[in-house]
Amino acid sequence: EAQVTQNPRYLITVTGKKLTVTCSQNMNHEYMSWYRQDPGLGLRQIYYSMNVEVTDKGDVPEGYKVSRKEKRNFPLILESPSPNQTSLYFCASSPNRNLNTEAFFGQGTRLTVV
């Protein structure tokens, strides 16, 4: 089954404790991206990747890191989480950078930083 898999689905952590949210897709998509969803703000892009070893900042990259060492994986790293990073996070993939098809989303990761 074609899918984007995120883990974990839920995470409660403390300020400053490094964490990684994993994202994997099995559709051989070139493009992957991370979004955060906050009430009243919709989904905002954090980082994106157009292919292996090619990543770039989105609209709200502060406090986040990503890597794309393999085509299928695109982890989101919070080196020192803070309470303002409490949010619902989505990983997305698309066949190519033209974004002329719908984004395929993971199930979401609800992160709480206390």
Next chain:
Amino acid sequence: AQKVTQAQTEISVVEKEDVTLDCVYETRDTTYYLFWYKQPPSGELVFLIRRNSFDEQNEISGRYSWNFQKSTSSFNFTITASQVVDSAVYFCALSTTSGTYKYIFGTGTRLKVLA
């Protein structure tokens, strides 16, 4: 600038009523794509429809229909005979080929269908 506006923050209707969710977009690109997603209470994003800028045909899928009007930069979504299961947050989104490399989302409309 590219932008998607969903001015309706929340809508409540009684079951079996028709409801229209508005979406207005801004882009200077001539080639672009519009999408609607549904986010039920469980939280996942469910793709509903994609429309490209060269295809202004309206579409109907069961109780769902979409009205794309380039003249008013709108891509509205109508649910006919709404049901409780339609209760969700609905997002409209835009992508272009101009090199922004992102899907631009509206802020969403929360639809509550009351039994």
